[in-house]
Amino acid sequence: MRSFVAWLSGAALTLGGPGLFVVAALDSSFVSLPQINDLLVVLNVTQNKHLVLYYATMATLGSVTGCFLLYYVAGKGGEAFLRNRTSAGRLDRALGLYRRHGLLALMVPALLPPPAPFKLFVLGAGLAGVRPLPFITAIVIARGIRYFALGLLAVYFGDAARADANTRARGGAVGGGSHPAGHGHLVGQPSHPEGPCRRLKARTSASSFP
Numbered sequence: 001m002r003s004f005v006a007w008l009s010g011a012a013l014t015l016g017g018p019g020l021f022v023v024a025a026l027d028s029s030f031v032s033l034p035q036i037n038d039l040l041v042v043l044n045v046t047q048n049k050h051l052v053l054y055y056a057t058m059a060t061l062g063s064v065t066g067c068f069l070l071y072y073v074a075g076k077g078g079e080a081f082l083r084n085r086t087s088a089g090r091l092d093r094a095l096g097l098y099r100r101h102g103l104l105a106l107m108v109p110a111l112l113p114p115p116a117p118f119k120l121f122v123l124g125a126g127l128a129g130v131r132p133l134p135f136i137t138a139i140v141i142a143r144g145i146r147y148f149a150l151g152l153l154a155v156y157f158g159d160a161a162r163a164d165a166n167t168r169a170r171g172g173a174v175g176g177g178s179h180p181a182g183h184g185h186l187v188g189q190p191s192h193p194e195g196p197c198r199r200l201k202a203r204t205s206a207s208s209f210p
Contacts, residue, residue: 009036016044017051017058024062028122029069034114037063038150045151046158052151059147064139067122071135074126090117094124103130103138110142 008026012019020040027033037059044055094117097105106125109118125135 005033005036008033009040012040013043016048017054020044020055020058021062021065024059025066025069028063028066028119038113041147041150042154042158045154049155052155053148056144056147056151060140060144063143063147064136067139068132068136070119070122071126071130071132074123075129076126090120091124091127094120095128097121098124098128098130103134106130106135107138107142110139111146 008023012023015022020037023033023040024037027037041055041059045052048055094105098121106121109116109121112118122139
């Protein structure tokens with residue numbers, strides 16, 4: 001699985017915006033690719049700062065597509081379908097939050113990074129009978145805010161964070177896992193020296209499409 005994620009991430013980085021769309025759609029549907037899409041947004045924006053709006057939009061549209069697929073399946077499959085695939089307690093809590101807070105119960109997890117149980121609330125929206133237009137609107141707003149904010153962080157701090165990671169790598173700190181978690185998340189530098197994020201960072205110069 002790790003080699004597949006590394007290959008998919010590298011291919012998506014090379015493709016630029018279309019790659020972001022595909023990875024975001026997969027990650028928001030039935031494939032779990034935690035933080036890979038965030039990393040791709042940061043790396044693409046760091047390479048092409050003037051395209052920050054484009055990259056954030058492609059990531060948002062991909063996430064909306066994947067979420068709608070989950071939402072549709074949950075709506076068609078019904079409660080029995082979901083209870084066979086998730087714990088009853090977690091599903092009941094998600095449905096309870098929908099009853100109390102409406103679409104805010106979906107938007108807040110959509111803004112948060114993993115391990116927030118975002119997909120559980122997407123599935124819950126389908127089960128709770130949320131109408132398609134409000135569902136899509138909520139996802140567009142929340143994911144749009146998330147990816148645009150991430151893109152802006154990459155514009156202002158991406159170069160400094162990458163330079164810091166490169167300095168630590170030359171000093172041998174990367175392999176030892178002594179770098180702060182905040183830097184690791186921004187530039188995608190994992191504690192495992194062969195992780196897909198490190199391979200992605202090494203391939204940023206190969207990106208040929210916006």
